Amino acid sequence: MKPVPFTYHDPATPEEAVALLAEHEDAKVLAGGQSLMPMLNMRFVVPDHVIDLNGVAGISGVTDTGSALEIGAMTRQRDLMRDAAVVAKTPIIPEALENVGHFQTRNRGTIGGSLCHLDPSAELPCLMAAYDGVLTAHGPDGARDIPFAEWPLAYMIPTLGPDELLTKITVPYWGADHGYGFVEFARRHGDFAMIAVAALLEVEGGTISRAAISIGGADVRPLRLTEAETALVGAAPNAEAFKASAEIARGIDAMSDAYVSSAYRQRLAATLVERALVQAAERASGSA
Amino acid sequence: MVVRYLGAEVQRMEDPRLLTGHGRYVDDITMAGMLEAAFLRAPLAHAKIRSIDTSRAEALEGVHRVFTHADFGEKYSHRMNQLYPAPVIEQNKTQYPLAKDEVCFVGETVAVVVADSRAIAEDALALIDVDYEALPAVVDIRTALEDGAPLAHADATSNLMGKMRSKFGDIEDAFGKADHVFSAGFMQHRGGCHSMETRGVIAKDDPWGDGLTLWTSAQSPYLIRRALATWLGESEERIRVVAPDVGGGFGPKAGFYPEEIAICLVARLMETPVKWIEDRREHFVSTTTQRDQYWDLEVACTSEGKILGLRGNITHENGAYIPYGILLPNSSLTPLPGAYSIAAIDVGVDIVFTNTIANSPVRGAGRPCGIYAVERMIQLVSRKLGIDPAEVRRRNYVRPDQMPYETGATLRGGAKCVYDSGDYEALLEKALELSDYNSFKERQATARAEGRYLGIGVSSCIEDTGMGPYEGTTVRVESSGKVAVRTGAASQGQGHHTMIAMLVAENLGVSPEDIMFESADTSKFPHGVGTIGSRVAANVGPSAFDAAKKVREKALKLAAEVLEASEADLDIEDGVVRVNGAPDLSITLGELAIQLSPASALRVPAGFDPLLEATSYDGSSGSPIACGSNVAEVEVDPGTGEVKVLRYSVAHDCGVMINPMIVHGQIVGGVVHGIGNALFERMIYDDQGQPLTMNYGEYLLPLASEMPRVDVTHMETPSPLNSLGVKGAGEGGTIPAAAAIVAAIENALEEFSVEIDYYPVDPQYLTELIDKGAAQAAE
């Protein structure tokens, strides 16, 4: 299982990378390599050019702006898990990342790579949907911001032009007292989730003031359960409310494949939405 | 003589090398002029080959040659031989090394490219143009025997490879007088090899010198040598087959593959060494596997749960070709009646061709399937009659006073199946104790009150091990005093070197570190058989022990003369023969060896044959039957259908244990493989025979995070069938595992009346059963 021969490029700046993308039509971008390399080895992709981003300056690292995280696209998943601001301000991210592959893959895998690869079962897209993250792309004409809701175009295809580079992801904070729950079901530790649920809650004075529920693995893009979110606002964070959310989840459109039926995905969505909300409520201050 | 090593947990001699990265697997071997090969494989499950054009591939820089069937010429144009002929085989289908005009499974070898590197060889594959005419493919064995079903082979008369039957006792009487008859149907799917090292072959042909040499990641070098010699029409003496370090075998590496012939031919025709390493995608489609078996059984029993008879039919997936004859379906039948005395059995098997990779034994072979079937019927009797599963077993076990017990079944080769020794009920009690079985209901109730579903399942098994004819050993003391031990036995991690060194050291009074061990090289030992069916310890153990004993006797006899002492007063320690009570009187084994291999003009002492050496083919006279009982404790999450194995207990009897640490490793490894079969491993093909599970993200092997600790307790009932009392241990962990896991899941989900009718049990399937049961309960 060896890749086809290709011309290898290792640009030093985002501008160089963008220029290479513009120049070479049949090019693949190499970030962490944990998704691209298997595809190269299996010859599922046969590019003429590989553009390695690992040496590109300025697109990795985490900045706390006070109201949001700005994460360079080439930030390693491992570094996200260890970053103090991520742990403090967006604790659902490190918790979810425990389920992403294995520590060896997290040592190389990047947040940008995962978001561009856009596997339906991947955890990071699910989280970005919950957060309404904003993705910044650089092209020959400059930079543009893309809200995550507009990011997935089709199965494993993001809204990224052929000569655009994802450089940054902005994750706006929730309140300091917010609760979070991340629950997924995978056959084995580290496997892609059949269904993953990210739940964020803010609770004030015993009622839910804000809710986000994102379901990954059901469709080509993560689904925000907006109907359930709306129903939760103003409700008490109790078992009844969460069972109602679960029933809404049971009704989502879920895909079917050779391994897992849509009915089972729906069933999992219901079970996991309930569990994620319970977790989030337990962690939200202001629940009592 | 003091027992020093036998039964000791000696750390393995193999390990320092392997731990420091100095193993030598096939892909680690390199030689001058070596080129690399890649195979073009059939992309369709069934097709005619109309034409092949290799010209574009041959033109690629770095490619030396491309071969198809036609390029091998008339001399090498015949099909592979049937290595395991049997009258049962109604339609004998074997492969050509490279397909001639029809391909019958995705993955079948069609062409081979030889290039400077593997990467270039793969580039060239894409440039080979094959014109296929697709034919209908048959994949589902349930419909493959119906009229009008597509044929797996265009020239076959049907998809029936053959039929077998195990029939003994008076089955009509058993079912006639039974108080109850219960029936069950279920599917068993066991998955593939997935040794961490894939297959691989290096061939070098030196017709004016050493002849043909083949390095191959294989379990049976002698089988390969003979098969290759027969196919080529040449002498075995001019063919050397070496299995170097082998990274796991598990059954599928015990055969003889078309790639082995093809690589030998290209090396010969190109007059240069050629290496082929199977990549993992190839492994999925071209290394033999075990797939589907459908069982339909009826059990006749009394109201006390005593089983009187078992009858039914199996439909068994064969795959496209028959590299292992009827070994696999046969080994599914012979374990019936399991650990129980059942007076009558009548079970037939239809062996069905499909357009998939051939099915072959995978750790346990058909024994897990046969044992699963018996255990399921026991479970059924237990449930229907409301008798505790352990109690039903007690009422049916073969008893120690019945040993040796003729089950009524017949083994391959015609011998009667006889259980030689073992106390099955005692093993059950040990397993129940180890697993805290008696307090389980309490644990279950407590957990249920917390909303958790725990279940427990028991299974018992027997395992025929140690099949003959032999696995010989030569022991020779060298002038240095070091001991050279040679055997044909091939190792894929079972610790044979350590086991044999221990046995030889035991008898010769040397330390295991003084033993230089060589195995699995047909030029180093005249003949061997293969590492399959947990047969090595029970054959090579006695032969190594016996050879060492003979060397000891010879040494003492000569030493007695030299030291002018009586043999009875002599002992050997640290390679030195001493007279008890007269420590100054001594002679080393090395010195004795020199006396028996003196320099020119000197004489070997009168009455002695040259060399301090002995060869033995002592083995087992029959099949030592290992046995065990397993208890699995699981937790099922009805929300997701996830099964967690919380606890797994094994009570096992493999006779005398040479190295208990090695035995323990085999049991635990075997259990985890069995849990993998029960819950995870499934090789899926679509209805056109296209394999779908082609990577380790989709084909699920058991990982450390999901596997339980396995608690093991042993009984050692020596086998009367060999000098050491040893029985095999390699597969006993796997054989009963699925039955225990499935029973535990059903126990956990009793309130939903869950009855599982196939494994591997996946969460989606369980939730469907749970939802169905919940709906029925609500009505």
Added chain:
Amino acid sequence: MADTRDIEVTVNGKSHTANVETRTSLGDFLRHGLGLTGTHMGCEHGVCGACTVMVDGEAVRSCLMLAVQANGQEVTTVEGLADEDGTLHPLQEAFWKHHGLQCGFCTPGMLTSLAAFLRDNPDPSEREVREAISGNICRCTGYQGIVDAALDAAKTMQGS
């Protein structure tokens, strides 16, 4: 014409320069370019972990890195775990003691993964060890000997 690059990689403390085809994986470069065959290729798609090495101290799958990506970096393979004088790494000793290997094919990946893991997690629970090696497949041992070895080595490494 193959696309090649000159690279300099330090492996087990020794610097190597080579001209490699850019599509060559780090694992293949170590094995066939440098003759360090201790690292094994089990799947070439990043799941089995047999190919694990340390790059700049972090455990990575060498089948999922190009050799050119290791330019200027420090790689540790299984051959570099023992001391210069041959003294085994505590993990190697522990694997030997606890029968943590059978065929030995997954072992180098297990050792490098655990060496990195224990360095960052010196006192793990059994659960944590099992999760740490969930990215390494063993078909022979059933993992128990490996887990016992890792826990024992952790104790030894803490003590020294």
